Amino acid sequence: MARARLLLAAALLAASIAAPLNAEPGPEPDGTTPTDPRDFSGVWMNDNTLDERLRREGRTRLAPGESPGPRRAVPMLTPAYEQVRAERLAARAHLAEGAEPCAWPGMPQIMTYPYPLEILHTPGRITLVFEAESQVRRIFLDRAEHLPFDELDPSYNGDSIGHWDGDVLVVDTVGFHEHTQIPGGYPHSADMRIVERIRYIDGDTIEVAMTITDPAAMVEPFAQTIIYSQRPDWRIREYSCLENNRDAPDASGQRVGGVVPQ
Amino acid sequence: MERIDVNSFKVLIPAAVALAAVAVPVLAHHSFAMFDNEREVWLEGRVAHFQWTNPHTFIQLNVPGARGQTVEWSLEGGSPNILSRNNWRRTSLMPGEAVRILLHPLRSGQPGGTFLEVHKANGTVLYYHG
Numbered sequence: 001m002a003r004a005r006l007l008l009a010a011a012l013l014a015a016s017i018a019a020p021l022n023a024e025p026g027p028e029p030d031g032t033t034p035t036d037p038r039d040f041s042g043v044w045m046n047d048n049t050l051d052e053r054l055r056r057e058g059r060t061r062l063a064p065g066e067s068p069g070p071r072r073a074v075p076m077l078t079p080a081y082e083q084v085r086a087e088r089l090a091a092r093a094h095l096a097e098g099a100e101p102c103a104w105p106g107m108p109q110i111m112t113y114p115y116p117l118e119i120l121h122t123p124g125r126i127t128l129v130f131e132a133e134s135q136v137r138r139i140f141l142d143r144a145e146h147l148p149f150d151e152l153d154p155s156y157n158g159d160s161i162g163h164w165d166g167d168v169l170v171v172d173t174v175g176f177h178e179h180t181q182i183p184g185g186y187p188h189s190a191d192m193r194i195v196e197r198i199r200y201i202d203g204d205t206i207e208v209a210m211t212i213t214d215p216a217a218m219v220e221p222f223a224q225t226i227i228y229s230q231r232p233d234w235r236i237r238e239y240s241c242l243e244n245n246r247d248a249p250d251a252s253g254q255r256v257g258g259v260v261p262q
Numbered sequence: 263m264e265r266i267d268v269n270s271f272k273v274l275i276p277a278a279v280a281l282a283a284v285a286v287p288v289l290a291h292h293s294f295a296m297f298d299n300e301r302e303v304w305l306e307g308r309v310a311h312f313q314w315t316n317p318h319t320f321i322q323l324n325v326p327g328a329r330g331q332t333v334e335w336s337l338e339g340g341s342p343n344i345l346s347r348n349n350w351r352r353t354s355l356m357p358g359e360a361v362r363i364l365l366h367p368l369r370s371g372q373p374g375g376t377f378l379e380v381h382k383a384n385g386t387v388l389y390y391h392g
Contacts, residue, residue: 100292244315
């Protein structure tokens with residue numbers, strides 16, 4: 001035990017030395033202001049991931065049995081979509097624990113994935129390039145209306161139009177199919193509408209206040225706020241779940257790559 | 263913390279199966295509920311192969327048993343994207359390298375787990391979570 005305690009102390013010390021300075025945003029907002037409150041250019045990371053939280057706390061792992069975090073808020077479904085949720089859960093029942101196929105996260109899940117995104121400003125458009133699955137969201141500022149129905153093909157990330165309300169970028173997104181879910185395995189309908197209000201809350205932190213409205217699937221609008229910190233020294237890497245997914249289920253629901261060597 | 267005897271780990275692990283973890287969606291890919299996050303164990307062995315691939319990395323570790331046999335363990339970790347931001351590189355572990363690894367074992371008792379810390383022979387320590 002003495003050795004274990006020594007190792008733990010050494011680990012904690014090493015962690016406190018290794019923690020990068022820019023990963024400690026501290027209390028936010030911190031009173032600083034952005035150079036241009038309408039310029040979100042750069043690489044941003046969701047503050048509320050396990051790694052970001054542990055880094056802020058100067059830790060390298062959770063304590064044994066410690067929960068990775070509070071349960072996230074989830075939408076209240078209508079009875080019809082409670083049934084959809086139950087059917088989807090039943091369809092997964094044959095999967096071995098840990099078996100998981102790969103799928104694009106889509107909206108809104110892509111916004112809370114534990115990977116960074118890069119925001120690009122070009123004339124008439126703001127583009128979000130996500131590390132996860134190399135996904136892209138294009139927010140059209142040069143178009144006040146959504147695509148007409150015959151062009152609004154149902155998609156993972158929908159059709160996004162945006163405008164400025166003061167220094168708040170307001171993004172309205174519709175045009176989804178039902179392949180994606182609200183994090184936690186909650187379904188939505190194809191008529192889901194997502195409104196995001198994106199703004200700086202200090203010099204290097206932005207907030208996305210998101211409201212999801214979907215009367216067919218949810219008894220009331222579902223709101224969540226996501227905080228992202230700027231990461232000027234990060235680059236967007238590639239992440240494809242299909243690269244080496246040992247966890248993909250085979251026909252019998254077992255992990256195709258095996259839990260352990262075959 | 264405890265040290266796993268590879269000849270008896272199938273006996274040791276089932277006692278912890280009842281301690282089910284609450285799955286919280288902090289990961290992009292699969293749930294880590296199959297790992298026993300109540301238990302931290304150390305393994306010593308040599309790296310057979312380091313899979314620096316998405317969606318998860320794997321350290322294939324050859325662990326000598328008390329009766330002379332070798333057991334190959336699969337130790338799963340975060341994506342290269344996450345680990346690279348925690349100071350890992352594709353070259354961090356080389357085949358044949360001796361390492362000590364702190365991990366949460368599989369609840370099933372099979373020779374697998376999720377690594378937390380990797381201690382190299384030269385004293386370097388690599389952490390899953392930064």
